[in-house]
Amino acid sequence: MKAIALTAALLGAIQAAYSQVHVPQIAGYPGGPANWGTWEIQSYTNSTSNLAVSGQGTLQITAIRDAKGGWTSARIETKRAFMAQPGKKMRIQAALKIPNLGARGIGYWTAFWTLGAEYRGNYWNWPSVGEIDIMENVNNLNRVWGVLHCGTQPGGVCNEPSGLANNRPCPNNAPCPGVFRTYAVEVDRSKTPETIRWFVDGQQLHSISQSQVGTAIWKNITQKPQFVLLNMAMGGAFPDALYGSKTPVASTASGGIFEAQYVAVYNSR
Template sequence: MSMKKSKWAIAIASGVASMAALMAVSLPTAGAADTTADDTTADEGPGTMAEVWRADFDGAAGTLPSSEDWIIDTGTGYPGGPPNWGTGEIQTYTDDPANVSLDGEGHLTITALREGDTWTSSRIETQRSDFAAPDGGKLRIEASLRLPDLDGEAGLGYWPAFWTLGADYRGNYWNWPGIGEFDIMENVNGVEQVWGVLHCGVSPGGPCDETNGRGASTPCDTCDSQFHEYALELDRTGETEYLRWYLDGQLFHTVSSADMDAATWANATDHGHFILLNLAMGGAFPNGVAGQTTPTPATVPGGSLTVDYVSVSVEQGAE
């Protein structure tokens, strides 16, 4: 989740978006175990994508996601890191099942709630931070998500996201955006539109035009009422490497190693990442798109980001 300034009101028109990479203190919590695939690296040859990790969120209603797979981030920032996650978002993240829990039907729900003037929500990240594309191979990260079903004034300030950060962000908190951030899906204010963005290099400016990032958006008028598949692929099979963003299998954004210097690309992509899911409230991106401070008194609490599954697949490179 990257810092968006008020210029987002202009940026949305050009389809450029971004999400900041600054997050909450992460503390493991107990919870019901998810059903996961074998986490060993697949031994299939080149040309075959093999699932190497998966979370299906099976478990009793009201229980937390598996602490073997997930860290629940709590508070308003990493110790010693930027306040408000560096994005200006205003909620406090908790491990309260009212904010984050399994629904008993194979889904995870992350729900934003308000008590008085205080908003709470949740953010989770994978314990693993080694999801990477092998030399000469591919990495695919995907999830099936249903976005909060709120629009107009009722949805102002909602900021759901599915994204990754480079492994070296953990324990540093000040090396963004150089370590890379892949925003696989983000949405704000309940608009019928989703964004995919790469953050890289230096901020402000640099080859990823921070704090904007290199992004694009695509329409999605049923993303708040139905599950849709969001995916990112990192393709290292050729001389030019690519990041590709998909909605339900349809390509809508591409960034390649040819778009920047080799060192910046490698620093953003050529290493492990960890995966995040969160539902922020307010902050620079929704504020910029709305043209006002969000959330507002008209914003309706209780909207949820619902997750059916998350999976990681890898294609090995040719030896």
Template sequence: MSASSGIPRPRPLRRAFVAVAAALGLAAALATAATAPADASAPTPPSGWTQVFVDDFNGAAGSGVNTANWQYDTGTSYPGGAANWGTGEVETMTSSTSNVSLDGNGNLLITPRRDSAGHWTSGRIETTRTDFQPPAGGKLRVQARIQLPNVTGAAAKGYWPAFWMLGAPFRGNYWNWPSIGELDIMENVQGLNTDWATMHCGTNPGGPCNETSGIGNNTSCTGTTCQAGFHTYAMEWDRSTSPEEIRFYLDGVNFHTVRANQVDATTWANATSHGYFIILNVAMGGGFPDAFGGGPDGGTEPGHPMTVDYVQVLQSSGGGTTPPPTGNRDAYSAIQAESYDSQSGVVAETTTDTGGGQDIGSLANGDWALYKGVNFGSTAAKQFYARVASGAAGGVSGLVEVRLDSRGNAPVGSFAVANTGGWQSWRTVPANIGAVTGTHDVYLTFTSGQPADFVNVNWFDFGH
């Protein structure tokens, strides 16, 4: 199940190369959840959301999962279903606590193991419930905080951990994929620092959803790699928008969206007119690892678990209520520019600025980035600060503007920027803004009297 990335609109040659490189692995911002303790309870639902399922995996070390919440998939296929789970993977799934167990510290461990004869075993569990879907006019959010198997390179060949969902009609049938829908919230192979998210639907092979690849995209973990630390992987299925959307997130950053109008109405209805169940598993080998070098082989190291801190499902009601802000961001802490919720003309790239990470670049006249749910509090913000760099040619400059809630609104503040000495020559530029309180969606817009790129942005924040 591979994923493909869209290519941003054309740019001048030097910057176009950066845009293509960034499109191959879209940026993610480092969220607080990624650096929380190894056992962090599932977060309290924000206002407007209701928790409909949670498992914090609390229990004695070495015990199995709560079978009121989960059922084990065992063997090499569903009963009467496709061999090797339909993917060509080579392990046998078991309910043994050597493969699926709690660690006693609030985590689930799914651990692939190899016996003396070279046979692999691992674990695959799925929720007993199959009714996870948004209400009419509402939203569903499914998320988990996970550390992927901490193994890389040749020792990781064949590892295929995943956090995903299947349409309820699949249970008991096992031959109606992909028409009933599959939502891959997180897939990873070969110990790569990459998170793939994909929607599968329609017919196989080919069809409106490009099977067996599906409609997918990928991004990278930042701060720590996907293997070296915990990250939060999430999906929001949104029936409050038109067209309906299914959005995928890494550490709070939306990096992939599938919209109902990308396929025909029948295909979408077949994939979404029912509930879903959740699956956690670590496969060994199969089609996805094969696309990245294959395995497992003699150099693959067994015994590296996928560690799951919690799985949580939230729901927001319909009835025309406004969904809560996506971001819940603090205006007075640095907002990483690459953590946008939506954008036009923007690409992300690695930065050499202090602290590392990524910046957004290829910014020219008409480009913009949206940051939802920025909380300014009750004391008015009157200052805007942005960390910017520019390698623009002589005479090339433009404005970095702040607009609230709509790109059509007048800017509340702006500053001009020209060449700072290079595209990675960073400086913090202040600007006055009109007094702002409360919570707003913030747009950074970029305006220039000429079409060339004129600025990069690493982060921004506000002050009183």
């Protein structure tokens, strides 16, 4: 596999590989849906209080509640976009640590994901551009989700806005929060039907094949470039739905850290 590594070990490499989408505090892409279309409540900032490289060379996203009860956090995305070549495989992988807050993590929404590059500059063509949620964790629960978004909404072959999802605890009855774990997605175009597979610590989390969504929609997902994102939101449709009411709550802790040792894209030769 040919690797294109986007590591947090070198700040210069991160700055070259990623662009900050927050200048200086925003709650959506310019001209795009409010609150990122997911009703999360935080603002993303360019402050090192929210996004920084640690002394150990890891990338840290920190969610902070201010004195008035507002929240700030960070969201970053790769400048480049990536695609599996015909007859080949592409793997997008990261070693990530979800904050370990227990019951005080209500409303936290960490995500490692991709979006179709055609979303840039349009911001209203979701979900047709395709979105692969490689890892999502909400409310600091001891499980992770893998999701595919595609086609049209509401409904469609990807059951939007929910998407085609699966979830599981982390392997070997070990906790998901508070520990570095490896999360990956593999886009396999080496055989028919083509397949997308999700993994946590090498164990399969989810799988979707071309036959499940149809050729035209599949091409939009797998045969067009996707860029990679890391973010930590507060509140929004997903954590609210699982909690059963609006999040975060009064007892939600400020200062939770979403940490990355590396993010890498691998292409088979």
